[in-house]
Amino acid sequence: MTSPWWIWIGLGAGGVGGLLSTLQHALREVNRGSLEQAELRRKFAKAGRLQGSNGNGSEGSAPSFDVAASKAEITPSVATVAADLDGHVAAVAVPRIVCNLLLGVSMVLWISSLREVAAPGLVDVASGIGAAAVMTWLLSVVLPLAVARHAAEGAVLSWLWLIRLCHVAIGPLRAVQGFVGEVVRRLAGEEARSDLAAREAELLSLVEASEREGGLDEGARDMIEAVVEFRNTSVEQIMTPRTEVEALEYTDDIAAVKRYAREGAHSRIPVFRDNLDHVEGLLYVKDLFKWMTDGRADRSFVLQDTLRKPTFVPETKTVSELLAELLEEKVHIAIAIDEYGGTSGLVTIEDIVEEVFGEIQDEYDPDEDRTPSVVIDTDAGLATVDARTEIDEANDELEDIGLELPEDDDYDTVGGYVVTRLGKIPEAGEELQQDGLHITVLEAEPTRVLRVSIRRAEEVEASA
DSSP: OOHHHHHHHHHHHHHHHHHHHHHHHHHHHOOHHHHHHHHHHHHHHHHHHHHHHTTOOOTTOOOOOOHHHHHTTOOHHHHHHHHTHHHHHHHHHHHHHHHHHHHHHHHHHHHHHHTTOSSOOHHHHHHHHHHHHHHHHIIIIIHHHHHHHHHHHHHHHHTHHHHHHHHHHTHHHHHHHHHHHHHHHHHHTOOOOOHHHHHHHHHHHHHHHHHHTTSSOHHHHHHHHHHHTGGGOBHHHHSEEGGGOOOEEOOOOHHHHHHHHHHSOOSEEEEESSSTTSEEEEEEHHHHHHHHTTTOTTSOOOHHHHOBOOOEEETTSBHHHHHHHHHHHTOSEEEEEOTTSOEEEEEEHHHHHHHHHOOOOOTTSOHHHHSOSEEEETTTTEEEEETTSBHHHHHHHHGGGTOOOOOBTTBSBHHHHHHHHHTSOOOTTOEEEETTEEEEEEEEETTEEEEEEEEEHHHHHHHO
């Protein structure tokens, strides 16, 4: 074959390889949501052009377009690609590799034909590979990265047919890809994830990347993470634990009931007999006030007649399910019970809202509740932590001074970590040195830890 043919074959292979590289980078850049939204925008623009061409549109008016309905009509090709982005990335990679190899071979043969030698020599191979490397870098790296960064969705949608063709063509190889992926996953010790879990992980990864680039502040990140993890959060994780539940022991003494309602800071009060495992009902302060102002003061007071039926939920129930139940029953509070039927805590709609939006303080919250759960002294490398703080929440703050508490299924809070490691309920002043941390118990009660200080163990040893 003469030299012009080899150069044209090489340029063609390089161009196709560059296109495939662009699609590969674009597929890595997009996600399911962005791809579907891009198609909706295209449909919206097309609908606008059709409306304008039919003379039905007016200047400055937007075409009527039902986004919810159109989303249900997303083309099967887009839906298929969006559902398996990784599989299509791998599919596009196969012909891309072939094109790049063909480019290299063509360059070598073209240079050798220019020199009119019978077979390519070392100079021809080196020159051809060098020329192919430069062309591959420009066509398969520089240009694709630029397109993927600025027009990823458009590139994917424009060449959707080619992406699907590659995916269908390498059908026999997908089993190999799946097998290799499964082997690597097991060797890495990772659990298999559902499509929904994978999408959640992808979203959280995008959120972290946006925060690093300055597109999101910490508060927005925490809120998005809370929404994503909402369906996996259990009642046990957000409830007020039994030891902190404020409840009224059953009595028909109206003076005692009024005094408790006046001195408390809650409008809904659990009422129990003997102990918290026997919750009789809920006293709404509004109902008590209504009884007092309803001309009944001359009649004997019976607390049972004023109580409302309590809602009991298992502590393992998810917060999303609980919210739906509370809204359906039109109640604001529920009693959480453990597997043995005992009261483990109390949960309110406010607790659910705070899980997403963060702590909400009002004028009735005690001052100690306004104290930050983690106080960091950066200069001293020291953290003072409320023992009720969740481990992951504490780690978010401890990260500022390079500390991290280990997570484990045996405990959820900092206090639980200390008790688990010590094997007992410590007294104030006791110290624990483990996992590279030096922890001092600052406050404690006979049944629980209240506050601790945490610093790096090696710093304490150095100063000793």
